[in-house]
Amino acid sequence: MARLERYSEEARSHLMKLPCPTFDSTPFTKPPPLKELRLALVSTAGLHPRGDRPFGMGDVDYRLIPRNTPANELVMSHISTNFDRTGYQQDLNVVFPLDRLNELVQQGKIESLAEYHYSFMGATEPEKMEPAIATLSAVMKKDGINAVLLVPV
Amino acid sequence: MGGLGHYFEEQEIATTQISLIREHTETIKPPRALWVPFELGRPFGVPNDSEFQRSVLEHALDLLERPSGPVLEDFPEEAPDLEKSPVQVVCPVQFQSRSNKEEGGSRLMEDFNAEILQLRNWYERALKTRNRTTTGISGLSTAEAAELVSRFIEDETREALMAEEDLVDRIRMACEDLKAYYFEAVSAQPGQPTDSESLANWFWGQTHAARVIHEMRKICLNDPTGKVALLGKLLLVPRTQLHQFKNE
Numbered sequence: 001m002a003r004l005e006r007y008s009e010e011a012r013s014h015l016m017k018l019p020c021p022t023f024d025s026t027p028f029t030k031p032p033p034l035k036e037l038r039l040a041l042v043s044t045a046g047l048h049p050r051g052d053r054p055f056g057m058g059d060v061d062y063r064l065i066p067r068n069t070p071a072n073e074l075v076m077s078h079i080s081t082n083f084d085r086t087g088y089q090q091d092l093n094v095v096f097p098l099d100r101l102n103e104l105v106q107q108g109k110i111e112s113l114a115e116y117h118y119s120f121m122g123a124t125e126p127e128k129m130e131p132a133i134a135t136l137s138a139v140m141k142k143d144g145i146n147a148v149l150l151v152p153v
Numbered sequence: 154m155g156g157l158g159h160y161f162e163e164q165e166i167a168t169t170q171i172s173l174i175r176e177h178t179e180t181i182k183p184p185r186a187l188w189v190p191f192e193l194g195r196p197f198g199v200p201n202d203s204e205f206q207r208s209v210l211e212h213a214l215d216l217l218e219r220p221s222g223p224v225l226e227d228f229p230e231e232a233p234d235l236e237k238s239p240v241q242v243v244c245p246v247q248f249q250s251r252s253n254k255e256e257g258g259s260r261l262m263e264d265f266n267a268e269i270l271q272l273r274n275w276y277e278r279a280l281k282t283r284n285r286t287t288t289g290i291s292g293l294s295t296a297e298a299a300e301l302v303s304r305f306i307e308d309e310t311r312e313a314l315m316a317e318e319d320l321v322d323r324i325r326m327a328c329e330d331l332k333a334y335y336f337e338a339v340s341a342q343p344g345q346p347t348d349s350e351s352l353a354n355w356f357w358g359q360t361h362a363a364r365v366i367h368e369m370r371k372i373c374l375n376d377p378t379g380k381v382a383l384l385g386k387l388l389l390v391p392r393t394q395l396h397q398f399k400n401e
Contacts, residue, residue: 003190004174004175004176008393010392011392011393014392015174015177016176018177020155020156020177020180020181021155021156021159021181022180022181022182023159023181023182026159026162026182026183026184026222026223027159027162027163027184028162028184028221028222028223029162029165029166029167029168029184030167031167031217033218034214034215034217034218037214037217039214042157042161044154044157050289051292054290054322054326056322057321057322057383070285071284071285072284072285072286075287075288075289075290076287076290077290077326077329079325079387079388080387081387081388081389081390081391081392082193082391082392082393083192083193083194084192084193084194084195084349084353085194085287085329085332085333085336086194086336086340086347086349086352086353087194087195087199087200087347087349088194088195088200088287089287089333089336089337089340090200090201090283090340090347091200091201092285093197093200093203093206094195094196094197094198094199094200094206095194095195095196095197097197097206097210099203100197100203100206100207100210101210103203103207104207104210104211104214109211109214110214120157122154126154126155126156126157126160127156129156129157129160130156130160133157133160133161133164134160134164137160137161137164137165137166138164140166141166145166146166146167147166147167147168147169147217148161148166148167148168148169149168149169149170149210149213149214150154150157150158150161150168150169150170150171150183151154151170151171151196152154152170152171152172152173152196153173153193153194153196
């Protein structure tokens with residue numbers, strides 16, 4: 001379905017008109033081998049612990065998701081109605097694969113997971129999130145994070 | 154999403170990412186991205202298929218071992234339920250409409266409230282089976298969310314509500330909670346499809362709740378103050394389901 005040819009012409013046109021930032025070059029940081037990864041998950045699904053302040057129009061900050069947050073304690077307040085939520089309602093891992101990541105740690109394929117994961121709301125220009133990313137990166141380094149998995153919705 | 158990859162890597166934190174819209178990723182050129190052919194809202198493909206989800210995850214993490222970038226690779230499989238056509242959700246709860254245009258909005262609201270009650274056993278079943286609900290972003294119970302929606306629909310109570318500063322967010326989140334209640338309830342029934350299109354077609358095509366939300370949309374679009382115009386235009390009915398109401 002995220003093949004654009006499967007969308008209606010109107011939906012396809014809307015998606016193609018969404019502004020995308022461009023960059024002169026692509027920075028490329030070499031991580032350690034997978035077995036030594038301490039990984040943080042960063043979602044743009046507008047997820048947060050139940051009771052935390054919900055996302056609203058234009059929000060460019062992020063919410064903390066403690067590593068051991070049970071699935072029932074996470075909710076999604078993303079403002080867009082134009083993506084499927086029924087998969088997420090049936091299984092958090094289709095959007096935010098905490099169980100799958102924990103399994104990889106248990107199997108020794110990666111070393112560990114961050115103390116906190118993070119969620120933004122993707123309905124905002126990414127340029128406006130850059131200051132938050134700079135702050136977040138400093139926090140992550142103190143937590144020993146050496147790689148981030150970014151997951152859109 | 155790709156922009157965030159640039160910003161993290163500028164801070165010397167390596168990233169890999171899922172890409173849902175390949176054309177966007179080709180433009181943004183993030184350091185490492187795995188394009189997946191799944192629909193928006195399902196970046197790991199399908200619910201309740203841990204093996205498939207793990208495969209997507211491992212493909213994305215494997216990109217961290219590439220020596221140089223930018224890297225944009227395609228995940229080689231479709232989501233397992235994609236081959237199936239959308240099917241009709243046959244809900245044993247009776248949603249036969251008693252309301253019509255002549256009887257006006259009050260009958261629609263009666264049908265809406267009756268529908269919520271009829272789905273309650275299935276919602277509670279879903280909660281027990283999954284040990285989880287995604288309702289609750291509004292901070293309201295389902296009954297309270299329905300009550301807020303009713304106050305917005307009814308001319309007599311809407312005026313006071315319109316004066317409230319956070320009205321747009323409250324209505325939006327109440328509607329999201331109501332939709333989550335319906336989807337969780339119906340997907341708990343045995344034999345129901347789990348794909349998004351079948352479920353969306355059921356909700357937006359067959360339920361009174363959808364008609365109520367559409368009525369709210371019309372009110373928002375006709376609001377002379379413009380205060381709730383954006384709510385009506387963007388935040389209530391998905392673009393792909395507006396066709397369900399083209400004759401109303």
